[in-house]
Amino acid sequence: MNQVCSLQKGIDYIEKNLTGEISNDTLQTIASMRIAQFQKTFLSITGYTVGEYIRNRRLTLAALELISSKSTVLDIALKYGYDSSEGFSRAFKNFHGVNPNEIKKGKTKVNLFNKITLEIKVNGGSKMEFEIVRLESQDFTGFKTTAFGNMNRDIDSRWDNDDDAWEATRKEQNDMMTDDRIWYEVYKKIDNSQYTHYICSKCSNVPNNCEKVYFDGGLFAKITTEKCKYPTEQLKDVYYQTLIDKEWLSNSGYKLDDERNQLYITNWTMIDKEGRYIEIYLPISKL
Numbered sequence: 037m038n039q040v041c042s043l044q045k046g047i048d049y050i051e052k053n054l055t056g057e058i059s060n061d062t063l064q065t066i067a068s069m070r071i072a073q074f075q076k077t078f079l080s081i082t083g084y085t086v087g088e089y090i091r092n093r094r095l096t097l098a099a100l101e102l103i104s105s106k107s108t109v110l111d112i113a114l115k116y117g118y119d120s121s122e123g124f125s126r127a128f129k130n131f132h133g134v135n136p137n138e139i140k141k142g143k144t145k146v147n148l149f150n151k152i153t154l155e156i157k158v159n160g161g162s163k164m165e166f167e168i169v170r171l172e173s174q175d176f177t178g179f180k181t182t183a184f185g186n187m188n189r190d191i192d193s194r195w196d197n198d199d200d201a202w203e204a205t206r207k208e209q210n211d212m213m214t215d216d217r218i219w220y221e222v223y224k225k226i227d228n229s230q231y232t233h234y235i236c237s238k239c240s241n242v243p244n245n246c247e248k249v250y251f252d253g254g255l256f257a258k259i260t261t262e263k264c265k266y267p268t269e270q271l272k273d274v275y276y277q278t279l280i281d282k283e284w285l286s287n288s289g290y291k292l293d294d295e296r297n298q299l300y301i302t303n304w305t306m307i308d309k310e311g312r313y314i315e316i317y318l319p320i321s322k323l
Contacts, residue, residue: 039077042067044154046074050086051151054094055115082152082161092149092163095131097287098124099146102139103168104289109136144168148259148284162270165260166284171299171317173253176220177246178236179205187223187231188294201233208243209235221300222249251297256317257285263313267302271314285320293319 046067050058064071075086082089094116101112113124113136121136128136132146139146145167152161181204183197198221202209209219220236234249259280261267285291296319303313 039069040154042069043074043078043081046078047152047154050090051093054090054097055117058090081154084161089152089161091127092131093151095128096147096149098128098136099132099139099148100284100287102136103144103146104287109140112136144288150283163262164270165258166288167258167260168255168288168290168320169258169317170255171251171253174251176222176234176236176238176249176251177242178220178222178234178249179208179245180247180249181205181233181235182226182230183233184230186228187225187298188292198233201235205235208245211241211243217304217306219302219304221302222251223298223300225295225297251299254296255320256299257288257290257292257320259284259316259318261314261316263311265309265312267312267314271316280318285318286323289323290320291323293321295319 046063046069049063049066060071064074067074069077078084078086078089084092098112098116101107101115102109105112107115109124110121113121116124118124118127125136128134132139134143134145145165147163148166149163150161179201181197181201183194183201185193185197187194218238220238222234222236224232224234226232236249257280261270264270280292298319299317301315301317303311303315305311
């Protein structure tokens with residue numbers, strides 16, 4: 037446990053200095069651990085080298101600043117520790133898949149790497165694709181459940197409610213699923229203490245007890261998990277009042293619109309199980 041606390045102190049120091057100098061001497065003093073030991077332990081626990089973590093975090097914050105500010109590419113490059121815009125652009129494209137100049141021209145599809153926090157397990161450190169998109173309104177067919185709790189804040193209750201809803205409609209879900217194994221979940225707020233959760237399909241052959249579900253479009257933050265066998269495990273670290281709302285959205289100049297509906301699309305292929313992923317659409321508005 038002391039080792040975890042020492043690592044976390046080091047991570048907190050790194051986070052506070054992502055736009056400045058990160059000194060190995062200061063890091064080992066704060067973490068009460070020789071720098072070589074800190075680096076080795078950090079890698080063994082998180083799967084990243086300290087240098088990779090710093091680079092991923094800086095490139096994440098740089099992308100959000102490019103989206104929301106009027107700073108030049110060179111200004112942001114210098115701010116996040118790059119000596120030139122050329123070196124920054126190479127690293128940026130390698131991480132995000134686009135040049136920083138494309139972001140300045142209005143492209144908002146980037147990758148995000150969230151802060152690692154250590155408890156008994158590692159939270160965060162997952163790479164997800166982040167994009168601001170506009171969706172059209174559309175109709176689904178699905179099963180309705182009503183749950184108690186705030187849709188965006190009572191996260192533990194929401195997980196339990198979702199599990200109960202899935203178990204209660206398991207047979208009907210199998211009846212309406214197609215071979216591509218794509219399903220949709222729509223969340224609608226009733227008030228601050230209740231919400232409805234719909235498990236939906238676009239399949240034409242659906243059970244009789246399904247109902248029409250209207251999804252109203254608009255501006256959304258689209259977050260796509262990495263492809264893996266169990267992408268749902270990535271979601272528990274990125275919920276609304278933590279990283280999504282406070283870091284990703286606010287740093288991009290947006291806020292979560294608590295009154296509008298949310299959409300989850302799960303691509304659960306049975307052929308390529310390591311290719312599964314989830315798309316999350318969170319309603320947003322400008323700050």
